Each structure stands twice: as structure tokens, then as C-alpha cells.
Amino acid sequence: MEEDRIEIIPAEESSEEVRAEAPAEADEIKAEKGMKAKDIRAVSRKQLALKILGQAGLYLFLTVMAFIVLFPFYWMLISSVKSVEEYNLLTPTVWPKQFVWSNYAKVFSASETGIDLGRMFLNTVYVGIVSTILSLIVTVLSAFAFARLEFRGKNILFAALLATMMIPGELFTITNFITVVNVLDWRNTFAAIIVPFLVSVFYIYLLRQNFLQIPNELYLAAKVDGTSDLKYLWKVMIPLAAPTLISITILKMMGAWNSYIWPRLVNPNDSYQLITVGLRDLASALSSNPANPNFPVQMAAVVLVTIPLLLVFIFFRKYIMHGVSRSGIKG
Amino acid sequence: MRMSDEFTLKISGTPKPEGESVYLGNAAMAGEHPSSASAPVYLGKTPEGAEPVAEPSPAVLASAAEMPEEEAPVAEPAAAEAVYSAAETEGGAPEGAPDKKKKEKTPLSKMEKKILWKDRFNRYKAWLYLLPALVILAVFTVWPIINTLRIAFLENYSGLASIGGETFAVGFRNFENVVHFPSFLTCLGNTMLLTVITVPISTMLALLIAVGLNSIKFLRRIFQTIFFLPYVTNAIAIGMVFMAMFNMIMVSPTVPPHSYGLINTIIRAFGGKEINWVNAGSSYWANMAVLIIYIVWNALPFKILVLLGGLQSVNKQYYEAARVDGASRFRIFWRITVPLLSPMIAYVVITGFIGGFKEYTSIVGIFGETMGPAGADGRLNTMVGLIYDSLEDDFMGMASAASLILFLIIFAVTMVNLYVSKKKVHY
Missing domain, CATH: 1.10.3720.10 (MetI-like)
Known part of the structure; x- marks a missing residue:
């Protein structure tokens, strides 16, 4: 939702990691074989030992880094099931002595935390779905116009749209705040968090590139058969561009899930608030007393917010990386 | 149709569409367009394609103008055929030039009018597709750029007061x-x-x-x-x-x-x-x-x-x-x-x-x-x-x-x- 509007698109496609993998392996094996055949005596034991040592060092480095990357996830998971007393021990335990699952129930009890996180959870799902559907419709229509239809000023308009991606989102926020709050009077509505972010030039660009790859002959053939543009779009273009559409859907949903600044700004009322804002409020509420903060419940809330993202990532890894590698945007 | 016309004018600042005779010329040229050129083949196979041409009533004309996309292609082969034949007679006959002048003078038949509308619709249909995106971008992307630049130079600016009609001094304050x-x-x-x-x-x-x-x-x-x-x-x-x-x-x-x-x-x-x-x-x-x-x-x-x-x-x-x-x-x-x-x-x-x-x-x-x-x-x-x-x-x-x-x-x-x-x- 809050999109960083500055993106530079790399000249090359960097996402297709799979592509080079197989030939690379083959090449390397060939190279090694060639070397062995050439000067087998040169490869002394010392060199072999060095090579193994090098590999071991490499794996050690990667493992340490992977451990550092994973550790916060581990800490969040085990902390979320500790009791407050156990968490507040002088020296923290690495594995919970006792699993306190009620922390998760406490996350959703508004009486306990003062924040109706369940409500915000549903709000976020609602906003995510509605904004994704609307955004997909708008994006598909305009990408189609840019990819397939001819009209005066097309290239200039497209270049102008791409140029707006250079400008940081913060610059838009101020006027959008005035527009949404003062002019449209949308304070505390879902429209306020959905509408301003419906159109992303980047998504239009991404989809247009994909549409352009579909041969124009298909369009002409469909025209000859008397298929309308919309039907062609629905039956041919959308199925063929499905991977990009899935990428957009996931990034858009993640955007709703992670958006923080804008919803907090325009919707002070908790009944229209999104989950991330609630999460931050929960953290502030639960650590208001520095002598006795409730970290386990905080961590349980963090787990509940993080797990859906990780699940989406595991199932749609390819699509996320596809979109991300070209944009540098988060959500 | 009307709406999209106006919208185009506003957004792109293109001049108002020229006279209809120019359109006819364009339509004739469009005969080279692959989609319309291949249309007659289709017509030969399925005669239904020509059907709507048979009874063009004012109502049909009107609906053709604001035609939703689903109806559009029905008329298309017919239009293309007319264009095609027009292009053929023009190119084939040596006395093409005087013939064309004559054509311009005679009032347009209903079918020709329909072709014109169709052609015009096709020109602006892209803007219809772009309409939702452009409206939102205009309000939430283009306007903010202009407005942020503007209020950065207005001293003590307040959104509410500006709606109330208050004006502000300009400067670098x-x-x-x-x-x-x-x-x-x-x-x-x-x-x-x-x-x-x-x-x-x-x-x-x-x-x-x-x-x-x-x-x-x-x-x-x-x-x-x-x-x-x-x-x-x-x-x-x-x-x-x-x-x-x-x-x-x-x-x-x-x-x-x-x-x-x-x-x-x-x-x-x-x-x-x-x-x-x-x-x-x-x-x-x-x-x-x-x-x-x-x-x-x-x-x-x-x-x-x-x-x-x-x-x-x-x-x-x-x-x-x-x-x-x-x-x-x-x-x-x-x-x-x-x-x-x-x-x-x-x-x-x-x-x-x-x-x-x-x-x-x-x-x-x-x-x-x-x-x-x-x-x-x-x-x-x-x-x-x-x-x-x-x-x-x-x-x-x-x-x-x-x-x-x-x-x-x-x-x-x-x-x-x-x-x-x-x-x-x-x-």
C-alpha cells in the first residue's frame, strides 16, 4: 500500500535464477574434467586440501549468516510461548520450560491489551481483498490499452507515467492527506486507505511488458473471429499473463498487510485500522511499564502477523521473487 | 462517446476531431490495416456478419456510438467490408479523384455514418480503458506533485483554511x-x-x-x-x-x-x-x-x-x-x-x-x-x-x-x- 515510488528497473532480468543453473553445473564439471586430464599431477594433495578447506569455510560463512538471518524468527517463536515470569528471568532461556499458549488468546482479547487486534485483522483482510481486486481491474485495463491499442500520445503518456515513479511517495502524502481528509472527508473510512493506492504505475508497466510478449497475431485473429476486446482480454491475455497477475496480487496483499504510515495518518479510529498499526500500538501498550513489560504477548502478536506472510512466501516464492527483483519495492 | 470525447480533449489537449470527410479518408486508408483487410474473408464464410447493416435505424446508430465492447465486433466486419470495397474502387478506377469529390458532396448514408461512429469510437476506446487509472493518477499522483510544489511556497498554509477561501503569502518561509x-x-x-x-x-x-x-x-x-x-x-x-x-x-x-x-x-x-x-x-x-x-x-x-x-x-x-x-x-x-x-x-x-x-x-x-x-x-x-x-x-x-x-x-x-x-x- 505504501509504495516506494522510486524504482529503477534493471536492464536485465535478474529473477530467472533457474535459467543459468543447469548449464553452469555442466560447464563446471567439464572444466574440472578438462583440468584433471591436462595436468593431473599438478593437483597435489595440498591443493585438494585447500579446496576442501575453502568449501568448508564457505559453508561455515553461509551457515553463520543463515543463522543470523533466522535467529529473530526463532526468538519470536519461542518467546511467544513463554510465560512472562520466564521471559523476565535474569538470564533468558533458549527453550521454553513451559508452553503458555494462552499468550495467543490474550493477543485477541481487547480487554487485556486495550487494542482490538481481531477487528484490525479482519479490516486488513477486507482492505487487502478489495484493493487487490480493484487494482487488478484498473491495471489490466490500462496495461491492455498501452500494450495493444493505438491512440494519439500513447508513448508520451506512458513515459510521463514512468517518470512519476521517480518521485518519493512522501511527496504525495501531504496533498493526498489534504485531499482525503479535508476535501473528500474520508477520515475513518476504508476508502481512505484503498483508493489513493489503487493505481501503481509500476504494476501497469510490469503487466504491459508481459502483454507485449503475447504475439499480436492472436489479437488480430480474435478480431477476425469477431471477439470483443474485453472477451479477448479475459480469455487470452489474462490467462497468459497469469504469473504477473499473481505477482501483483501477492505484492498488493502484502502491501495492505504491512502498510503503516498512511492508515495511521488518515484513520485515527481503531474500527477502521489495519493490523500493523494495531501491532505497534499493542507493543507500546504492553511495554508502557519498563519494569514489567509483557514481551511474550507482543511476540505472539508478531508471530500472528508474520506467519501469514511466511506461508504466502513458501507457496508463492517464484511469483514474489519475480515481482520483487524488478522493482525493489516492498509491498 | 461524448464523454470519452470530452475526456480526451481535457487530458491530452488534442484538437477537436476534424470534419467527417477527413474521417472518410482515414477510414479508406484503414483498408490497409491487417484486421480489416482480412475481414472480408470472414464475411464470405458467415453471412450473419453483414446482418446489422441491413436495417440501420437511428436507435441502432445511437447505440453504436456508445456501444459497449461486446457489441462492437458485430458491426466491425461490415464496416471493414465497406472500407475494403471503397479502397478497391478508388485504387482500381483511374477516375478515382473526381469520384471521391462527388462522394463527399452527397449526404452520407446511414451505413456510412455508422462506420464513422465506429471508427471514432475505436480511436477513443483506448481512453475508456485508461479512464479509471488516469482519474486516480490525476487526483492522487499528478495533483499532489503540483500542489506540494505550490504549498511549499505558501506561508503558514493550512488545508482547512484554504478551503475556507483564505489566501497565503508567497515566499521561502x-x-x-x-x-x-x-x-x-x-x-x-x-x-x-x-x-x-x-x-x-x-x-x-x-x-x-x-x-x-x-x-x-x-x-x-x-x-x-x-x-x-x-x-x-x-x-x-x-x-x-x-x-x-x-x-x-x-x-x-x-x-x-x-x-x-x-x-x-x-x-x-x-x-x-x-x-x-x-x-x-x-x-x-x-x-x-x-x-x-x-x-x-x-x-x-x-x-x-x-x-x-x-x-x-x-x-x-x-x-x-x-x-x-x-x-x-x-x-x-x-x-x-x-x-x-x-x-x-x-x-x-x-x-x-x-x-x-x-x-x-x-x-x-x-x-x-x-x-x-x-x-x-x-x-x-x-x-x-x-x-x-x-x-x-x-x-x-x-x-x-x-x-x-x-x-x-x-x-x-x-x-x-x-x-x-x-x-x-x-x-
């Missing part, structure tokens, strides 16, 4: 206010510092990890997945986890803590003394260290993804040649990998700088809205934070000026980056 704002230098300094420190660290680390990943086969996919995980997280949520890991639980900075927290326990296990990272009474640099670790952790996945993608498209022959020549690993890395990867490195550095200057949520994630540890509110504020603070306090002019300053900084840094990379990047 807002920019002066921003620069003289007590926390401006703090915000600018924090932003610069975080960017300048985190971008090189995360780029170097990402490069090492990417090169490492690229040279292994066993477990590679698993490592790749792990290194990408931080990307699909919520900056606020994981910020809270980092806060929990660095936090000590204590009543006041002077009293020994009753829980050291994870990081300090590790430090103590290695014989060090606990450090007050994020609590009340912590030092500025301790806070910064936590932020740097978190931001680097967060920035790694994207950089690894891009650099690894770049590495995989590097021609393997360079490496083979270097290996045959007996170059050391370090030398291969420095003399082959880095230069060949320089476009990707430039890309992640530039996006890293841009992202660094917009740092905000990661700080909120760890320290909360107060942008600092307890007792030192706002100490870790950034430029984006300054903009939002001014916005919330209804200092719209100041917020606009601050956002323009931020934009100029980002723009300048990007230009410098591009300039440097032009000199250094090996394409």
Missing part, C-alpha cells in the same frame, strides 16, 4: 522554517548516517553471500530461501523482535537490570559487560548500532536476490580462463566478479541510498512513535519522520518544503551515484 527547525539537523544527520553506514555494509555482505551461494550446489536452494525470508516480513513486527532481543528489563538506568535480555546475555557469556542498547539512559551510538544491525538484516534479501541474478548471467568462460591462469580466489572475485557485476552493484547501491533516505518504519518498529528510547524522544528521528510530524501538526507548508528538500537530496544523491557508476561501471 517554509524552507527557512524547516532548516531552522530544532530537530532538522538531527533528522538529516540520522538519515545520512544510517544511509552512509548501512548501504556499504549491506552491499558488501550481500555480495559475499551471493558469490558464496553462486559457488555451491549442495543446499543452495535452502540457503537461498532462508536469505530471502527477511524480505517477506513486516518491518514493524520484526522491529519489535529486535527490540525484545536487545532490551533489558529494569526499573531505572541506575539500578541493575532484573533481566539482561538475549544479546546482553550473549555478550556476558563471552566475558563482556552488558550494554544498554535501547532502554532509558542508553547512548546514541548504542541505539544507532541496533538500528544499523536491523536495517542491514532487512536490506540483505533484496540485494542478494539482485546480485545472485546478476552472477548467474555472467559468462562462465571468464572464470575458466582465470582458473586456468591460476588466479587466486580473491583475485578472481576482485578482478572478474566485481567488474562484471558492477551494473547490478550500482543498481542495489542506488536503490539502497534511495531506501536509506526514506528510512522510517524500521525505527518505529524498534523505538516506537517516539523515535527514541524513553527519555530521549525524537533523538532518532529521520527526514521522513520530520515530514509526518509536520503533517500531523498541520504545518502543511513545512511538510511540503521538507518533502521537497528530501526529494532534492535523493535526486542529487542518485545523480551522483549514476555519474560515478557511469565512470566505474563496466557494461
Whole structure:
């Protein structure tokens, strides 16, 4: 939702990691074989030992880094099931002595935390779905116009749209705040968090590139058969561009899930608030007393917010990386 | 039809459509268009295509003008056929020129009119598709650019008062206010510092990890997945986890803590003394260290993804040649990998700088809205934070000026980056 509007698109496609993998392996094996055949005596034991040592060092480095990357996830998971007393021990335990699952129930009890996180959870799902559907419709229509239809000023308009991606989102926020709050009077509505972010030039660009790859002959053939543009779009273009559409859907949903600044700004009322804002409020509420903060419940809330993202990532890894590698945007 | 006409005029400023005779000319030329040229073939096979031409009533004409897309193609073959035949007679007969003049004088038949409408509709149909996107972009992207520029130069601007019809003096006061704002230098300094420190660290680390990943086969996919995980997280949520890991639980900075927290326990296990990272009474640099670790952790996945993608498209022959020549690993890395990867490195550095200057949520994630540890509110504020603070306090002019300053900084840094990379990047 809050999109960083500055993106530079790399000249090359960097996402297709799979592509080079197989030939690379083959090449390397060939190279090694060639070397062995050439000067087998040169490869002394010392060199072999060095090579193994090098590999071991490499794996050690990667493992340490992977451990550092994973550790916060581990800490969040085990902390979320500790009791407050156990968490507040002088020296923290690495594995919970006792699993306190009620922390998760406490996350959703508004009486306990003062924040109706369940409500915000549903709000976020609602906003995510509605904004994704609307955004997909708008994006598909305009990408189609840019990819397939001819009209005066097309290239200039497209270049102008791409140029707006250079400008940081913060610059838009101020006027959008005035527009949404003062002019449209949308304070505390879902429209306020959905509408301003419906159109992303980047998504239009991404989809247009994909549409352009579909041969124009298909369009002409469909025209000859008397298929309308919309039907062609629905039956041919959308199925063929499905991977990009899935990428957009996931990034858009993640955007709703992670958006923080804008919803907090325009919707002070908790009944229209999104989950991330609630999460931050929960953290502030639960650590208001520095002598006795409730970290386990905080961590349980963090787990509940993080797990859906990780699940989406595991199932749609390819699509996320596809979109991300070209944009540098988060959500 | 009418609506889309007007809309086009407004948006693109194109002149009003010319006379209908010109359209006829265009329609005749369109005979060369592959779709209409092939249409008669279809007509020959299925006579229904010509059906609507048989009884054109004014009602049909009207509906053709505002025709929804589903109906459009029914008329199309007929239109195309007429065009086709017109083009044929014109080209075939030597007395084509006088014939055309004659045609223009005679009133247009209903069918011809319909063709004209259809043609006109096709010209503007693209705008119909673009309409929703353009309306939203106009309101929430184009207008903000203009308006932010405008109110940055209006002194004491207030959104509500401006609706009330109040006018404001024009000047540079807002920019002066921003620069003289007590926390401006703090915000600018924090932003610069975080960017300048985190971008090189995360780029170097990402490069090492990417090169490492690229040279292994066993477990590679698993490592790749792990290194990408931080990307699909919520900056606020994981910020809270980092806060929990660095936090000590204590009543006041002077009293020994009753829980050291994870990081300090590790430090103590290695014989060090606990450090007050994020609590009340912590030092500025301790806070910064936590932020740097978190931001680097967060920035790694994207950089690894891009650099690894770049590495995989590097021609393997360079490496083979270097290996045959007996170059050391370090030398291969420095003399082959880095230069060949320089476009990707430039890309992640530039996006890293841009992202660094917009740092905000990661700080909120760890320290909360107060942008600092307890007792030192706002100490870790950034430029984006300054903009939002001014916005919330209804200092719209100041917020606009601050956002323009931020934009100029980002723009300048990007230009410098591009300039440097032009000199250094090996394409």
C-alpha cells in the first residue's frame, strides 16, 4: 500500500535464477574434467586440501549468516510461548520450560491489551481483498490499452507515467492527506486507505511488458473471429499473463498487510485500522511499564502477523521473487 | 462517446476531431490495416456478419456510438467490408479523384455514418480503458506533485483554511522554517548516517553471500530461501523482535537490570559487560548500532536476490580462463566478479541510498512513535519522520518544503551515484 515510488528497473532480468543453473553445473564439471586430464599431477594433495578447506569455510560463512538471518524468527517463536515470569528471568532461556499458549488468546482479547487486534485483522483482510481486486481491474485495463491499442500520445503518456515513479511517495502524502481528509472527508473510512493506492504505475508497466510478449497475431485473429476486446482480454491475455497477475496480487496483499504510515495518518479510529498499526500500538501498550513489560504477548502478536506472510512466501516464492527483483519495492 | 470525447480533449489537449470527410479518408486508408483487410474473408464464410447493416435505424446508430465492447465486433466486419470495397474502387478506377469529390458532396448514408461512429469510437476506446487509472493518477499522483510544489511556497498554509477561501503569502518561509527547525539537523544527520553506514555494509555482505551461494550446489536452494525470508516480513513486527532481543528489563538506568535480555546475555557469556542498547539512559551510538544491525538484516534479501541474478548471467568462460591462469580466489572475485557485476552493484547501491533516505518504519518498529528510547524522544528521528510530524501538526507548508528538500537530496544523491557508476561501471 505504501509504495516506494522510486524504482529503477534493471536492464536485465535478474529473477530467472533457474535459467543459468543447469548449464553452469555442466560447464563446471567439464572444466574440472578438462583440468584433471591436462595436468593431473599438478593437483597435489595440498591443493585438494585447500579446496576442501575453502568449501568448508564457505559453508561455515553461509551457515553463520543463515543463522543470523533466522535467529529473530526463532526468538519470536519461542518467546511467544513463554510465560512472562520466564521471559523476565535474569538470564533468558533458549527453550521454553513451559508452553503458555494462552499468550495467543490474550493477543485477541481487547480487554487485556486495550487494542482490538481481531477487528484490525479482519479490516486488513477486507482492505487487502478489495484493493487487490480493484487494482487488478484498473491495471489490466490500462496495461491492455498501452500494450495493444493505438491512440494519439500513447508513448508520451506512458513515459510521463514512468517518470512519476521517480518521485518519493512522501511527496504525495501531504496533498493526498489534504485531499482525503479535508476535501473528500474520508477520515475513518476504508476508502481512505484503498483508493489513493489503487493505481501503481509500476504494476501497469510490469503487466504491459508481459502483454507485449503475447504475439499480436492472436489479437488480430480474435478480431477476425469477431471477439470483443474485453472477451479477448479475459480469455487470452489474462490467462497468459497469469504469473504477473499473481505477482501483483501477492505484492498488493502484502502491501495492505504491512502498510503503516498512511492508515495511521488518515484513520485515527481503531474500527477502521489495519493490523500493523494495531501491532505497534499493542507493543507500546504492553511495554508502557519498563519494569514489567509483557514481551511474550507482543511476540505472539508478531508471530500472528508474520506467519501469514511466511506461508504466502513458501507457496508463492517464484511469483514474489519475480515481482520483487524488478522493482525493489516492498509491498 | 461524448464523454470519452470530452475526456480526451481535457487530458491530452488534442484538437477537436476534424470534419467527417477527413474521417472518410482515414477510414479508406484503414483498408490497409491487417484486421480489416482480412475481414472480408470472414464475411464470405458467415453471412450473419453483414446482418446489422441491413436495417440501420437511428436507435441502432445511437447505440453504436456508445456501444459497449461486446457489441462492437458485430458491426466491425461490415464496416471493414465497406472500407475494403471503397479502397478497391478508388485504387482500381483511374477516375478515382473526381469520384471521391462527388462522394463527399452527397449526404452520407446511414451505413456510412455508422462506420464513422465506429471508427471514432475505436480511436477513443483506448481512453475508456485508461479512464479509471488516469482519474486516480490525476487526483492522487499528478495533483499532489503540483500542489506540494505550490504549498511549499505558501506561508503558514493550512488545508482547512484554504478551503475556507483564505489566501497565503508567497515566499521561502517554509524552507527557512524547516532548516531552522530544532530537530532538522538531527533528522538529516540520522538519515545520512544510517544511509552512509548501512548501504556499504549491506552491499558488501550481500555480495559475499551471493558469490558464496553462486559457488555451491549442495543446499543452495535452502540457503537461498532462508536469505530471502527477511524480505517477506513486516518491518514493524520484526522491529519489535529486535527490540525484545536487545532490551533489558529494569526499573531505572541506575539500578541493575532484573533481566539482561538475549544479546546482553550473549555478550556476558563471552566475558563482556552488558550494554544498554535501547532502554532509558542508553547512548546514541548504542541505539544507532541496533538500528544499523536491523536495517542491514532487512536490506540483505533484496540485494542478494539482485546480485545472485546478476552472477548467474555472467559468462562462465571468464572464470575458466582465470582458473586456468591460476588466479587466486580473491583475485578472481576482485578482478572478474566485481567488474562484471558492477551494473547490478550500482543498481542495489542506488536503490539502497534511495531506501536509506526514506528510512522510517524500521525505527518505529524498534523505538516506537517516539523515535527514541524513553527519555530521549525524537533523538532518532529521520527526514521522513520530520515530514509526518509536520503533517500531523498541520504545518502543511513545512511538510511540503521538507518533502521537497528530501526529494532534492535523493535526486542529487542518485545523480551522483549514476555519474560515478557511469565512470566505474563496466557494461
